[in-house]
Amino acid sequence: MKNLKLAAATAVAGLIIAATGLTPASAGETLDRVMNNKKIVLSSDAAYPPQSFLNDNNEMDGFDVDVAREIANRLGVELDIITPAWEVITAGNWNGRWDMSVGSMTPTKARAEVLDFPVVYYYTPAVFAVHTDSDASSIADLSGKTIGVCGGCTYEAYLNKDLVIDAAGTPPFEYQVDAGNIRSYETDTNVFDDLKLGDGARLDAVLSAEPTIREAIKNGYPMKIVGEAVFYEPLAVATDKGDPEFSNKIKEVVQSMHDDGTLSKLSEKWYGTDYTKPKS
Numbered sequence: 293m294k295n296l297k298l299a300a301a302t303a304v305a306g307l308i309i310a311a312t313g314l315t316p317a318s319a320g321e322t323l324d325r326v327m328n329n330k331k332i333v334l335s336s337d338a339a340y341p342p343q344s345f346l347n348d349n350n351e352m353d354g355f356d357v358d359v360a361r362e363i364a365n366r367l368g369v370e371l372d373i374i375t376p377a378w379e380v381i382t383a384g385n386w387n388g389r390w391d392m393s394v395g396s397m398t399p400t401k402a403r404a405e406v407l408d409f410p411v412v413y414y415y416t417p418a419v420f421a422v423h424t425d426s427d428a429s430s431i432a433d434l435s436g437k438t439i440g441v442c443g444g445c446t447y448e449a450y451l452n453k454d455l456v457i458d459a460a461g462t463p464p465f466e467y468q469v470d471a472g473n474i475r476s477y478e479t480d481t482n483v484f485d486d487l488k489l490g491d492g493a494r495l496d497a498v499l500s501a502e503p504t505i506r507e508a509i510k511n512g513y514p515m516k517i518v519g520e521a522v523f524y525e526p527l528a529v530a531t532d533k534g535d536p537e538f539s540n541k542i543k544e545v546v547q548s549m550h551d552d553g554t555l556s557k558l559s560e561k562w563y564g565t566d567y568t569k570p571k572s
Contacts, residue, residue, distance in 0.1 A: 322391055322531070323538035326369055333372045333390040334360045335381050342507045342562050343396050355503075355562035359413060359546075360394040362554060363529075366545045382407070386532040392542060393530040396501075398446060399459040408536075409528040410543035412461065413555055414567045417502045417521030418447055420469070423491035424514040431519035436472040437496035440483040443476030446525060447499040457525060463571050465523035484508045487515060501525075503563050524571050 326332045336344045336352060347353040352373045364371035374390055381393050384406025396416065399409035420439075422428045428437075441447040449455040451471045475495065477483045484505075486494040498505070502521060509515050529546060531539045549555045555568040 320535060320537045322388070322535040323541055325388065326367065326391055326538070330368070331370045331372055332360075332364050332367060332392065333374060334364075335376050335386075335390040335393045336360070336373050336395060337378065338375045340396070342503060355414075355558060356394045356396055358558050358562070359549075359555065360392070362549060362558070363392075363394070363542065363545050366548065367541070381530070384532060391531070391538075395530070396527045397530050398457060398525050399528040399530075400456070401458050403530075406533060408531045408533055408539045409459070410531060410539040411546040412459065412526040412528045413546055413550075414559060415463075415524045415526050415570050416567055417571070418450065418499060418523050418525065419502045419505060419521050420497050420499050420518045421487070421505045421509075421515040422497045422518055423487055424516050425491040426496070426516075428497065428518055431468050431522065434497050434518065435470045438473040438475060438492075438494075439469070439471045439497045439499055440475045440477060440486055440495040441499050442480050442483060443478060445500075446523075448474065448476055450523060451499060455523070457523075459526045459528070461570055462526055463524045468519075468522055480504050480508075484513050484515065488513055503567070506563070521571070526570070 336357060338344065338346050338352065340354070342354050343356040344352060344354040357373070360373075361371050376390070381395065382397070382403060394413070397403070399412070403409075420431055420434055422434075428434060439451060441451060446455055446457065450467070451469065451474045453467045477486070480500050483495070483498045483500065487498050497518070498515070499522075502517070505515060505517060529542055531542060546555075550568065556566045559565065559567045
């Protein structure tokens, strides 16, 4: 989910360092700032339902936002939310502009060069969907078809059969589709909009995160899921490099949310199922 192009993120990181001379925070700096100010700043996305979005009251809402609120609550601090570009978040070298990302980020070795991933908080399944008028009834029916995905996402890598998710605990997967044509888009919404035009009009199928597809269906998109999940992504809280005390504190807090069932309850609230445990 949201596993955008790592090369671009790394390039942005280099530009930030070169232009500003910034260096990662010294040990303890972030944790001290958060606890002294009684405030933790979250970087989030205002248009990524049901993970994070502006609700009818023009307030940030969603699964990721609820997780962040609970982290802040257990730290005894207030939560502030800002919405920088995704590429800037994944570039690292935040320099205190925000303290953590609870943004459904896939932890990879490349990203770990500029960010820390103290803890995985849930696992999202990737599924195929087709237009409701489609005759496809199984994943095998999608081979040779035109399939839409968000560009640079893990879903595109899956269709290209070069998907690498190197986080610990990642469930194994197999490639089940030989796409006839892969069309990449800027966002999942753009993908769904093209499928909405009709079966085979521009796309025969899409591949995306199950909760994102289900949210689109809930909002009136004429789609239906085909088959079971083809792979699961571990999604982690991200922190900036340079403050192991802060990362360890976040790990401790989120682990307590795993242990007492809070994360499972939040997952059930937003998704109707428990995505917080890895699937085999």
